[in-house]
C-alpha cells in the first residue's frame with residue numbers, strides 16, 4: 068500500500084467513526100462548555116437505548132403537575148420508581164402534536180404532552196386494556 072493510499076484508508080476510517088461516535092467523544096474539548104447535567108442526560112423510558120445518540124436538547128424534564136408526572140412515570144414502564152429533577156424522557160417518545168413553539172421560537176413540549184411512542188411493550192398493553 069502506498070503512502071497516499073494509506074492516507075485515504077485512514078480518512079475513510081475517520082469518516083465512519085465520526086458517524087457512529089457521539090460528538091462529545093470525538094471532540095472532548097467541546098464538553099467544557101456544557102454543564103454536567105447536559106452530558107449525563109439519559110432517557111427514563113425502560114429499554115430506551117437509542118437515547119444515547121440523541122442531542123441533550125431533545126430530552127424533556129418530567130412535568131411539574133403531579134397528575135401528569137404520574138402518567139409520565141407510569142409510561143416509563145418502571146416499577147417503584149420516582150422521577151427526580153434530573154429525570155428526562157427523550158424526544159422519540161412524543162408525537163408531533165405534543166410540540167409547540169415558545170416565545171423564543173424554540174420547540175418545546177406543550178402542557179398536555181404525554182409520551183406515546185416507543186414505550187415498553189408491557190406499558191402499551193396496559194394502555195390498550197384500559198381504553
Ligand SMILES: [Zn+2]
Nearest residue numbers: 110115118157
Ligand atoms: Zn427515550
